Amino acid sequence: MDRRILKGIIDIHVHAGPSVANRALDAAEMLKEAEAAGYAGFLVKDHFFPSILGTKMVEKHLGNGSCKIYGSMALNNSIGLFNLKAVDTARQMDTKIIYFPTVSTKKHIDDHKQVGFVGAGKTSVPETPVVYVDENGKMDDKAIEVLKYMAEYDMVLGTGHGNLWEIDHLVDKAVELGVKRILVNHPHYNVGASYEHMAKWAKMGAFIELNVCVFESGSRIGNVKDFVAIEMIEACGAEHIILDSDMGQNGNGSPVEGMYNFINLLMNEFGITEEQINTMAKKNPAKLLNL
Numbered sequence: 001m002d003r004r005i006l007k008g009i010i011d012i013h014v015h016a017g018p019s020v021a022n023r024a025l026d027a028a029e030m031l032k033e034a035e036a037a038g039y040a041g042f043l044v045k046d047h048f049f050p051s052i053l054g055t056k057m058v059e060k061h062l063g064n065g066s067c068k069i070y071g072s073m074a075l076n077n078s079i080g081l082f083n084l085k086a087v088d089t090a091r092q093m094d095t096k097i098i099y100f101p102t103v104s105t106k107k108h109i110d111d112h113k114q115v116g117f118v119g120a121g122k123t124s125v126p127e128t129p130v131v132y133v134d135e136n137g138k139m140d141d142k143a144i145e146v147l148k149y150m151a152e153y154d155m156v157l158g159t160g161h162g163n164l165w166e167i168d169h170l171v172d173k174a175v176e177l178g179v180k181r182i183l184v185n186h187p188h189y190n191v192g193a194s195y196e197h198m199a200k201w202a203k204m205g206a207f208i209e210l211n212v213c214v215f216e217s218g219s220r221i222g223n224v225k226d227f228v229a230i231e232m233i234e235a236c237g238a239e240h241i242i243l244d245s246d247m248g249q250n251g252n253g254s255p256v257e258g259m260y261n262f263i264n265l266l267m268n269e270f271g272i273t274e275e276q277i278n279t280m281a282k283k284n285p286a287k288l289l290n291l
Contacts, residue, residue, distance in 0.1 A: 001267050005277060006260055007038035010285035012070070012097070012183075013211065014255050015248030016044045018054060020121030022250035027051075027058045027069060030248070033256045034067045040282070041068035041291075042255075043096055047103045048078045048121050050086075052095045070289065072097040074160065075146065076104040077127055082142035084149060091153055096289050097183065098150060099158035100143070100170060104130045107163040108190075133166045139173055151178035156288060158183045159191075167191050171201050181288055182206035183242060188232065189214040189224050195235035202240035207288055208232065210280065211246035212262040220252050230270040233280075238272075242288060243280040 016030045017023035025033070027044050034042050044051040052071025059069040073090045075082055075098065087098055102108060103120070106129035112120070132140040150157055157179050159167050167184065174182055184206050187193040198208050210232055212218040217226050233241055243263075247255035263281070266272040 001264055001274065003037065003260065005263055005274065006256070008040045008278070008282045009037070009259065010041045010043075010282060010289070010291075011039065011244050011255060011259060012043040012242065012285045012289065013209070013244035013246045014042045014044055015046070015246070019046050020048050020123060021046075023248050024250050024252060024254070025248060027054050028062050030255065031058055031063055031067060031069060033254060035064055037256045037260075039067050039256070040286075041070060043070040043072055043289075045072050045074070045097075045099070047074050047076060048123070050079065050090055050095065052090065052093045056093070070096040072099065072158070074099040074102045074158075076101050077130070078104075078123075081130065082132075082140065082146050084142070084145055087146055087149055087155075091155060097156045097158045098146075099185070100160035100162065101130045101132065102161040102185075103127065105161045105163070105166070106131050107166070108161040111190075131166070132162070133169045137169055139169060144173065144177070147174050147177045147179060150174075151180075154180060154290070156181040156183065156290075159185050161185070161190050164191050164193055164197070167193070168197065171204060171206055175204050180205065181290065183209055183288060185209050186211045186214060186246065188228055195231060198232060199235045202236040206240075207242045207284055208236045208240055210241050210243045212244070212258050213246035213249075213252070215262065217265050218262045219247055219258050221249065226265065226269070229266065230272070233272065233276070238276040238279045239284070241280045242284045243277070244285070
């Protein structure tokens with residue numbers, strides 16, 4: 001497939017600087033690459049600080065109008081965890097996705113004790129491990145208040161880096177409270193969810209994230225077998241999958257080129273159609289973000 005397949009893509013998971021983590025490029029550099037490729041937009045994710053401050057300025061002062069840049073915020077210790085005031089402020093600044101804890105979860109911290117996290121920040125204060133659903137299935141009260149607020153204002157929930165127990169309860173509780181737009185973040189690589197879990201969440205209305213970065217042929221740091229991608233698509237249906245890069249790590253190559261190469265793999269090796277690519281990488285992200 002030639003590069004015209006990139007026209008109209010909305011990559012909703014790009015790690016672009018500035019950040020306390022090492023990044024291959026900043027939001028301005030990513031914008032130039034995205035504009036050249038014909039992207040309709042991309043979203044900058046940072047684990048430690050709201051990205052909306054930089055994305056708004058870069059788009060306004062450096063963009064040519066063809067590609068939008070969206071911001072997000074992760075509810076980690078660095079912004080006060082389930083900080084309702086921060087969520088309220090982020091909404092008023094048009095932040096597109098609020099992630100439940102990522103790098104602050106006990107699951108994430110335990111997973112990276114032996115092998116460091118490529119997106120770790122250079123911070124001097126250690127993380128306090130977060131568990132927001134107890135062994136009886138009770139969710140943290142402040143987390144529930146955040147979900148209620150997000151439901152009231154129709155905000156997008158990214159499920160973050162919790163364990164399977166937490167993510168399953170989070171999706172259930174979010175749907176129960178009326179959150180309509182949910183993205184289950186890297187369910188295979190990070191959460192360890194089965195295809196049955198993914199299909200269940202998809203049937204509940206959530207989108208299932210398919211990250212280029214985590215696959216062997218997707219990026220230099222990926223280690224998940226490529227066939228898992230097609231099995232996720234088959235289990236959930238392309239109409240419930242969002243394909244994004246999850247790239248921008250220092251030394252891991254261009255998010256645009258990573259996306260292009262993986263799209264070619266999906267089409268040439270696994271028979272994914274252009275229509276399915278357009279659904280997963282263009283239509284579904286726009287639907288999730290209510291564009």
